[in-house]
Amino acid sequence: MWRGFLSLLKKDFKLMLSGKFLLLAFGSLVLYSCYINFIYVDLDQDIYPVYLYDPLHVQQEVSADIVKADSLEEWEAELEDGYAVGIDMSGGTPEITLVSSGLERTDNYRAAYALSLLSSKSQTAPEIAGKDNKEMKSRREITCEFLFFELAAVGFLGLASMLFKEKQMGVIRVHGVLPISKTAFILSKLGLFLLSDLVFTALLTVINLGVLEGVLVLPYVLMQAAILSLIMALIGFFCAVRLPDFKQFSLLYLVLAVFITTPVFLVGQTGIAWSWIKYHPMYHLFMAMKMAYSGMSSVNVVYYAMCGLTIILLFLLVRQALIREMAKEG
Helix, strand or coil, X not given: CCCCHHHHHHHHHHHXXXXXXXXXXXXXXXXXXXXXXXXXXXXXXXXXXXXXXXCCCCCCCCCCCEEECCCHHHHHHHHHHXXXXXXXXXXXXXXXXXXXXXXXXXXXXXXXXXXXXXXXXXXXXXXXXXXXXXXXXXXXXXXXXXXXXXXXXXXXXXXXXXXXXHHHHCHHHHHHHCCCCHHHHHHHHHHHHHHHHHHHHHHHHHHHHCHHHHHHHHHHHHHHHHHXXXXXXXXXXXXXXXXXXXXXXXXXXXXXXXXXXXXXHHHHHHCCCCHHHHHCXXXXXXXXHHHHHCCCCCCCHHHHHHXXXXXXXXXXXXXXXXXXXXXXXX
């Protein structure tokens, strides 16, 4: 059954090289890492500054985090960026002015934070949970997002593009008449792309989280990366076998990248609440990836059982579709 499996691996590896897949993966790794280390971590994350206009000097003692405006014009100008929160004390009582973020809960948090700064003494000192500072938290979040996009969208495209190339070269037709196991044909491609995705995951994690933090979360991250990689590769494989040309596949890829993954990012990162999102399979994969980057493994047995069952069913579906395609080509 496995006779010629090594030959399939060599052939598929040469196709990956000729298709510049590994070069593209390396380019993505460099691009993502440069953005995270040289741009993203240097962005000013203090996006909710508080400006006080107090011409009557009602507030004698305020927090050092408040910026006092000398005039009403200056105070209004500072609020135009859409992030600042303004406190107007010209009437003797504090009036909050801010540009809405679109989320009522976030706006209430911003207003409450601004009011808390009117006193120089903190009445309730919060207990800080977790050991990450702002930079490390940002690194975990952005690295998770880049990895999820790379595996969900680019990973879906990679194996499928190689299979389309084989169809154009007549490889599918040739394999249809050769005594080669269909299972071996599929596993050869899955194994190579899974290995490349795991290497990419390890490098992206260690480079952007640091060796110590990266190694600590790597076992959890690799587990989620393997699940996502296999699922997306199998879906891409099936679509490439069933669709007649790459143009139709490109349209499907656009739907996946824009209309399927975008709601997941919005809910997972912005706090938007959609009750239906719990029925979105990609949402659970994304949240599991976020947990992995926090050093936690999903302990939900149902989640892993569903992922395993999905991979098995997709594999059987791909194998059946490949058998039909080879029979048609032959």
